[in-house]
Amino acid sequence: MDTVLDGQPRERSNVSLADRAHNIRRHALLMGEVQGQGYIAQALGIADVLAVSYFHALTFRPDDPEWEGRDRFLLSIGHYAIALYAALIEAGVIPEDELTSYGSDDSRLPMSGMAAYTPGMEITGGSLGHGLGIAVGMALGLKRKSSSSFVYNMFSDGELDEGSTWEAAMSAASFGLDNLIGIVDVNGMQADGPSRGVLNFEPLAPKFEAFGWFVQRVDGNDLDALVGAFDAARTHACACPRIVICDTKMAKGVPFLEARERNHFLRVEADEWRRALAVLDEGRLQ
Numbered sequence: 001m002d003t004v005l006d007g008q009p010r011e012r013s014n015v016s017l018a019d020r021a022h023n024i025r026r027h028a029l030l031m032g033e034v035q036g037q038g039y040i041a042q043a044l045g046i047a048d049v050l051a052v053s054y055f056h057a058l059t060f061r062p063d064d065p066e067w068e069g070r071d072r073f074l075l076s077i078g079h080y081a082i083a084l085y086a087a088l089i090e091a092g093v094i095p096e097d098e099l100t101s102y103g104s105d106d107s108r109l110p111m112s113g114m115a116a117y118t119p120g121m122e123i124t125g126g127s128l129g130h131g132l133g134i135a136v137g138m139a140l141g142l143k144r145k146s147s148s149s150f151v152y153n154m155f156s157d158g159e160l161d162e163g164s165t166w167e168a169a170m171s172a173a174s175f176g177l178d179n180l181i182g183i184v185d186v187n188g189m190q191a192d193g194p195s196r197g198v199l200n201f202e203p204l205a206p207k208f209e210a211f212g213w214f215v216q217r218v219d220g221n222d223l224d225a226l227v228g229a230f231d232a233a234r235t236h237a238c239a240c241p242r243i244v245i246c247d248t249k250m251a252k253g254v255p256f257l258e259a260r261e262r263n264h265f266l267r268v269e270a271d272e273w274r275r276a277l278a279v280l281d282e283g284r285l286q
Contacts, residue, residue, distance in 0.1 A: 017223050020090055021051035022284045025253050026277065027086035031102035031109070033273035038103075038111065041250035041257065041266040043083035045187050045221070046154075049246050050087040052226040053152065053183075057234065062092035065119040069149060072138055074122050076131020076155040077185070081113035084121065093120040129162025131155050132182065136168045139180040139241075147179075150234065154183040158190030160201040166211070172241040173212030181233045182213070182243035185220065187250050191264045204245055213243050220246025253280050 028043035053073060054060075060070040075084050085102070088094045094108070101107035108117050114124045123134055135153035142149050159165050172180050184204075192198050201207070208215045214236045218225040226246070233242040251257035251266060254276045260266065268276065 015055075017048075017051050017055055017227070018284075020055045021047045021223065022253070022280070023090050024050055024083070024086040025280055027089050027096075027099060028082050029254075029273060029277050029280065030099055031082050031085065032268065034100055035103040035111070036270060036273075037265075037268070038082045039079050039265065040082065040268060041263070042077075042080050042185070042187065043086060044254060044257070045248040045250045045252045046080065046083050046185055046246075047086070047252070048221050048223055048226060049154070049183060049185070049248070050083060051090075052223060052230055053154075054087050054091045056227055057230040058152070059149070060091075060093075060120075065093055069147075071150045071152060072122050072135075072142075073120075074131050074135050074138070074151065074153045075113050075125045076123075076134075076153055076159060077128065078112045078114075078125025080154070080156075080185075081109070081111065081118075081121075081125070084113060085109050085118070088118070088120045091120075094118070128156070129159045129164045131159070132165050132168035132172075135180055135182070136172045136175070136177065139172070139177045140175055142179060143175075143177065150179050150181055152181045152183060154185065156190070157184060157186045157188065157195045157201065158198075160184070160195075160204070161190075161199045169208065169211045169213065169241075176239040177241045178236075178239050180241040181230075182241065184243065184245050186245060186247045189250060189262050189264050194262070208243050208245075213241050214238055215243055215245065217245040217247070220248035221252050253283060255279065255283075 024047040032038040032040045058071045061067045102109045103111045115121045135151050139151040205215045216229045218229045229244045
């Protein structure tokens, strides 16, 4: 059974999007504890976007990840793999008992996302800046097959530094790819420091509009805003690509991690993983 039909959720349970996002954060923390590391700040920050993607917007079959009629979800940001694995576990694509194998030898959950290893992982993410170009080619191919499927491409604000991203953005509009939905995670941090300090990409929305995209910018940790934006992206009446710019907070849901100095790779001490889980659960109960 498809999880979503024609962009509208087909309920499989009474689990809310807020609970889905919470569970995605829990899965990510549990995986991080296995290796004592991982891009956990990004995973916590993007969990709401992934919850809306997988439990509201995407059409897919958990038991058949390669089903031809599926929407494609591309993770351009390969180091966000821990976040996508958490979503795929919550969606039933990957069994939850594989969570403890994260980053281990022979695991289907390597620390950087690789399509050859993991069910539901459409592309091998990174080098950064390639995802949107792949998405353009995939969306164009689906168009030529008269497919009704959408291609979603999640990429980072750091990838806005890459010329390949903007070449792909121009190409998508030129080809009229109304089956392409970009999702950009604007968390303000990349490997070399604050994103806008490395290369200022603002004002971002007008740039994509000038390239011919239908643009929405929302709080990426506001589930209602995300639902509205994803619905509008699927139904907008123009022969143009669509993008949802998501402003997210790194480490969202775990206040003591949120409060730390912002860093591309957040250090979490061995005794802090369980504390983070407890704080996350306590916040959900309030």
